[in-house]
Amino acid sequence: MRAAIAVAVLLTGCLGSLEDASVLRPGPLEREGATRPSVCAPSARDVAGPRLLRRLSRDELEASVRAVFDLDEATWSGPIVPPDPASADGYTNHADLLRVNEAYATQLRDTAERVGQLVAARSPCADPACVDAFLDAAGRRAYRRPLTEVERGRYRDLAAASGDDAIRWITAALIQSPHFLYRSELGVEDGRAATLDGYELATSLAFLLTGAPPTDALLDRAGELTDRDARRAIATELAFDEAGQPRPAFRAQVMRFARGWLGLAALDNLGKSPDRFPTWSPEVRAALRREVDAYLERVLLEERGDVRALLTSATTELDPVLVTYYGWGTAGRNERPPDWGVGVLALGGVLAVGATNVATSPTQRGHFVRTRVLCDTIDPPPPNIPQIPEPTGAETTRERYERLHAGDPFCQGCHRLMDPIGFGFEHLDAAGRFRDLDNGFPIDDSGAIEELDETPGRGFEGPAQLADLLADDPAAARCVGSFGASFAYGLSREDTECLASSTLEAEGPLVDLFVELVATPHFERRAL
Amino acid sequence: MAMNRRSFLRALGVSALGLPFAGLAGRLASASPSAVPKRLILWPSLNGVRPDLFWPGGGGGSLVTEPFADYLDRATFVRGIGIEGSMNHFAVRSVFTGAPIADYASPDPGVKSLDQVVADHVAATAPTARRSVHLGVIPADAIEFYQLFGRSTFFFDPTPVDYEANPVSAFDRLFGGLGTTPTDPAEPAAPSSDARARAAALALTRAELAELSGRVAGLPLEADKLAQHGEALSRLAGEPMGGGAVMAPTTPPAVCDATRLDSVEALRGELEGNDHAAYRHELFDGLFDAQVDLLARSVTCGLTRVATLQAGSADGNVIVPIDGGYPHHDTSHGDQEVFGRCQRWYAGKFARLLRQLDVPDPLCPDGSTVLDNSCVVWMSECLPSDHSSDEVPCLYVGGAGGSLVTGTQITAAGASNRTLLKTIARAFGVADADTAHYGDAAIRELLA
Numbered sequence: 001m002r003a004a005i006a007v008a009v010l011l012t013g014c015l016g017s018l019e020d021a022s023v024l025r026p027g028p029l030e031r032e033g034a035t036r037p038s039v040c041a042p043s044a045r046d047v048a049g050p051r052l053l054r055r056l057s058r059d060e061l062e063a064s065v066r067a068v069f070d071l072d073e074a075t076w077s078g079p080i081v082p083p084d085p086a087s088a089d090g091y092t093n094h095a096d097l098l099r100v101n102e103a104y105a106t107q108l109r110d111t112a113e114r115v116g117q118l119v120a121a122r123s124p125c126a127d128p129a130c131v132d133a134f135l136d137a138a139g140r141r142a143y144r145r146p147l148t149e150v151e152r153g154r155y156r157d158l159a160a161a162s163g164d165d166a167i168r169w170i171t172a173a174l175i176q177s178p179h180f181l182y183r184s185e186l187g188v189e190d191g192r193a194a195t196l197d198g199y200e201l202a203t204s205l206a207f208l209l210t211g212a213p214p215t216d217a218l219l220d221r222a223g224e225l226t227d228r229d230a231r232r233a234i235a236t237e238l239a240f241d242e243a244g245q246p247r248p249a250f251r252a253q254v255m256r257f258a259r260g261w262l263g264l265a266a267l268d269n270l271g272k273s274p275d276r277f278p279t280w281s282p283e284v285r286a287a288l289r290r291e292v293d294a295y296l297e298r299v300l301l302e303e304r305g306d307v308r309a310l311l312t313s314a315t316t317e318l319d320p321v322l323v324t325y326y327g328w329g330t331a332g333r334n335e336r337p338p339d340w341g342v343g344v345l346a347l348g349g350v351l352a353v354g355a356t357n358v359a360t361s362p363t364q365r366g367h368f369v370r371t372r373v374l375c376d377t378i379d380p381p382p383p384n385i386p387q388i389p390e391p392t393g394a395e396t397t398r399e400r401y402e403r404l405h406a407g408d409p410f411c412q413g414c415h416r417l418m419d420p421i422g423f424g425f426e427h428l429d430a431a432g433r434f435r436d437l438d439n440g441f442p443i444d445d446s447g448a449i450e451e452l453d454e455t456p457g458r459g460f461e462g463p464a465q466l467a468d469l470l471a472d473d474p475a476a477a478r479c480v481g482s483f484g485a486s487f488a489y490g491l492s493r494e495d496t497e498c499l500a501s502s503t504l505e506a507e508g509p510l511v512d513l514f515v516e517l518v519a520t521p522h523f524e525r526r527a528l
Numbered sequence: 529m530a531m532n533r534r535s536f537l538r539a540l541g542v543s544a545l546g547l548p549f550a551g552l553a554g555r556l557a558s559a560s561p562s563a564v565p566k567r568l569i570l571w572p573s574l575n576g577v578r579p580d581l582f583w584p585g586g587g588g589g590s591l592v593t594e595p596f597a598d599y600l601d602r603a604t605f606v607r608g609i610g611i612e613g614s615m616n617h618f619a620v621r622s623v624f625t626g627a628p629i630a631d632y633a634s635p636d637p638g639v640k641s642l643d644q645v646v647a648d649h650v651a652a653t654a655p656t657a658r659r660s661v662h663l664g665v666i667p668a669d670a671i672e673f674y675q676l677f678g679r680s681t682f683f684f685d686p687t688p689v690d691y692e693a694n695p696v697s698a699f700d701r702l703f704g705g706l707g708t709t710p711t712d713p714a715e716p717a718a719p720s721s722d723a724r725a726r727a728a729a730l731a732l733t734r735a736e737l738a739e740l741s742g743r744v745a746g747l748p749l750e751a752d753k754l755a756q757h758g759e760a761l762s763r764l765a766g767e768p769m770g771g772g773a774v775m776a777p778t779t780p781p782a783v784c785d786a787t788r789l790d791s792v793e794a795l796r797g798e799l800e801g802n803d804h805a806a807y808r809h810e811l812f813d814g815l816f817d818a819q820v821d822l823l824a825r826s827v828t829c830g831l832t833r834v835a836t837l838q839a840g841s842a843d844g845n846v847i848v849p850i851d852g853g854y855p856h857h858d859t860s861h862g863d864q865e866v867f868g869r870c871q872r873w874y875a876g877k878f879a880r881l882l883r884q885l886d887v888p889d890p891l892c893p894d895g896s897t898v899l900d901n902s903c904v905v906w907m908s909e910c911l912p913s914d915h916s917s918d919e920v921p922c923l924y925v926g927g928a929g930g931s932l933v934t935g936t937q938i939t940a941a942g943a944s945n946r947t948l949l950k951t952i953a954r955a956f957g958v959a960d961a962d963t964a965h966y967g968d969a970a971i972r973e974l975l976a
Contacts (some may be wrong), residue, residue: 105761109730178740186744
């Protein structure tokens with residue numbers, strides 16, 4: 001229903017934004033002639049998705065090299081390869097975007113050869129027995145399965161051509177091998193579908209829950225993984241320790257998911273006008289980042305909260321920098337003052353990103369809620385946005401937006417869906433702090449989540465009521481979960497909704513989603 | 529029917545304005561253009577600048593171009609260029625590819641940008657150690673936004689070309705393995721044992737890739753991934769290895785200075801092994817200098833003949849360090865005088881590049897400079913404020929070894945970026961058949 005209505009909305013036109021159009025971008029760009037058709041047919045549920053080769057992300061590459069060759073940070077500083085392109089969903093592990101071009105191949109070769117030197121220096125040998133033993137251990141870990149005889153033969157030939165440097169060049173070749181570099185989700189065809197084998201499942205399981213390749217122990221259990229219940233049980237072991245606490249590697253994965261969903265990378269460089277926000281500083285910026293991370297860790301991992309908790313927790317963690325900056329609380333855990341809103345959307349770092357360097361942006365804030373909390377489709381703005389008059393300071397931000405957007409039917413076609421949500425945050429300024437007045441005028445922070453079909457929307461007063469409304473909306477839990485599925489499956493969010501339909505509708509802690517995703521049909525079977 | 533110069537100008541809507549720059553005849557290199565080791569450098573200038581602050585006035589310069597006033601006698605301003613079939617930020621993918629990009633959601637161009645077209649030509653006729661070099665200076669607001677939505681992707685091969693944003697790792701990659709002894713290409717050294725082993729390892733990878741490709745028949749996207757991977761390995765297999773930067777037989781041997789660059793070393797402590805740090809706005813100035821120096825050295829010694837340098841991203845808010853700092857993109861929508869001064873700051877970096885190129889060309893013994901033998905293109909994807917892509921700022925410096933007219937200004941009314949791309953490609957000797965995606969028309973008045 002939402003999608004159908006969105007089309008109607010788009011037809012009404014959308015001709016401008018008080019900020020730049022680019023922040024409201026759709027995504028992702030796809031290579032002409034190499035575009036993946038939509039995975040989800042209308043009303044499809046719990047389907048098996050496409051067979052894939054997923055190039056390792058940079059993080060996965062580093063984790064793999066460290067695990068396969070037992071290299072710590074003191075020994076090896078990490079790969080030097082081009083960054084991973086970002087997807088529209090905020091993740092850098094999209095299966096269709098991670099490619100090997102000339103630059104990548106060149107830098108991977110350089111990285112592989114450096115690692116080869118390190119490994120060879122540690123375990124120099126060249127005789128056939130030594131080479132075989134090396135392949136037994138490192139080869140199996142690198143390929144995440146035993147090597148075939150043909151493959152072993154190739155490495156033996158390489159060893160023979162490399163003389164005393166056999167280990168060095170075998171290592172370099174292992175890292176450049178497509179069987180190392182791509183995670184295979186091709187499966188074995190049975191005429192109707194393809195079923196991932198135990199090693200492929202072990203690989204998917206390990207990278208999803210630990211961000212690293214399968215351990216020897218997990219590879220030893222590959223045969224068990226074709227059983228769904230066993231797979232779920234092993235997934236739980238990988239994610240949580242005996243006390244039920246998230247393991248460090250799983251914590252890191254959950255944080256990657258959550259940071260990608262929030263899209264806060266810009267915070268690290270964010271600047272604010274010194275005239276408007278004189279107390280903003282790099283130290284404050286860094287502290288805001290820490291606050292967001294601490295919030296996510298506590299709500300998602302320590303308290304194992306659901307999406308409702310993510311949106312409505314009234315507690316936050318401050319350090320001394322933020323105690324001074326905000327002007328309330330003590331270092332440590334604090335209840336937020338009533339006027340400062342609740343939940344992740346009211347955190348200072350999130351608010352500061354949803355703003356320009358001089359003013360709040362009800363559009364950006366509303367757009368985030370629409371696209372990242374409710375997963376509604378907002379059409380991109382047109383390219384020829386006319387020059388928007390500079391703020392005069394003689395009105396509130398809300399009044400300005402209402403004058404320029406709500407006063408123009410073309411703008412209003414889309415902005416009616418975003419601005420009234422963003423107005424709810426107007427007591428929270430562009431630098432993430434409470435304000436009584438805007439340009440010296442009283443603030444109206446009433447707002448509404450307008451319906452896509454122009455039936456009456458849901459009104460609210462301020463950010464706390466907005467958070468409650470969103471928490472009550474089943475679309476929010478499903479939407480945030482679908483970002484998790486996108487991160488897990490390496491596909492666009494829209495394409496994952498039908499791959500994990502039942503899982504996304506289940507209630508419970510958000511982190512449990514990742515364990516449950518291993519039990520979906522898509523996790524083990526693929527369409528031909 | 530033959531068309532004389534004046535009637536051609538009328539036909540194309542081109543007019544030469546005759547600026548008080550030095551006479552172009554004096555700037556035509558003495559060597560035969562086809563024998564000159566030409567270099568192409570593309571310099572996107574993001575978000576443009578208000579026209580009156582860019583185009584030369586009666587005095588010969590402008591606020592923005594004043595920092596490189598010393599080189600205006602070797603510059604040509606090309607007025608009237610519109611980005612065909614595109615506009616606004618998404619025009620970044622059009623500027624140098626000539627491909628129409630209708631909106632933000634349009635697919636990537638699927639054709640080669642000018643740098644890659646020329647790099648192909650160089651590789652086929654006078655290969656260099658590095659086919660092309662692509663450097664960025666905070667080319668996205670964060671490394672996590674790398675190539676996000678194509679907002680910072682100018683160059684295609686025909687998939688997006690990666691840029692290097694960390695000058696320390698780029699220096700180490702480009703110059704770390706170089707010796708300083710000239711290599712006589714007529715007598716190539718026997719491959720070392722390392723080279724043989726490297727080739728054997730590469731052969732192993734290619735064999736596995738071919739085998740894996742057989743498993744993805746019927747899966748077009750996966751097959752495409754592996755095909756692209758295979759193409760990359762093919763290029764890798766043809767790359768000279770070891771020793772100095774070996775020039776092809778058609779060019780004189782050259783030596784690349786592998787000593788460390790001060791501007792790069794100033795950043796080494798922060799950036800070595802830390803690509804994230806290369807996106808810190810506080811380092812913008814130093815990063816810019818380092819990348820300019822790196823680029824200048826790479827093209828001067830002939831390590832490559834094709835290079836690009838992109839500073840910032842189309843909608844990025846890298847802080848331009850003047851007057852306490854202005855966020856680039858936000859300022860493009862604000863006070864245009866201030867934004868003009870921001871672009872003038874970029875022009876200072878452009879001048880830094882030109883100065884380093886204005887040295888005797890080590891590849892060309894006729895006394896010409898590297899700048900004479902280069903074409904350094906400054907072009908914007910759009911204008912500030914409304915981000916229209918009509919009549920964008922555009923100039924080039926250097927005549928590509930006498931192949932292009934310099935020291936003037938023309939108005940090519942109705943011309944487009946495609947027309948200019950065609951013109952430059954021809955100046956580099958690229959066959960028209962290889963630039964069909966730029967259309968048929970060139971600005972002949974620019975061809976010497």
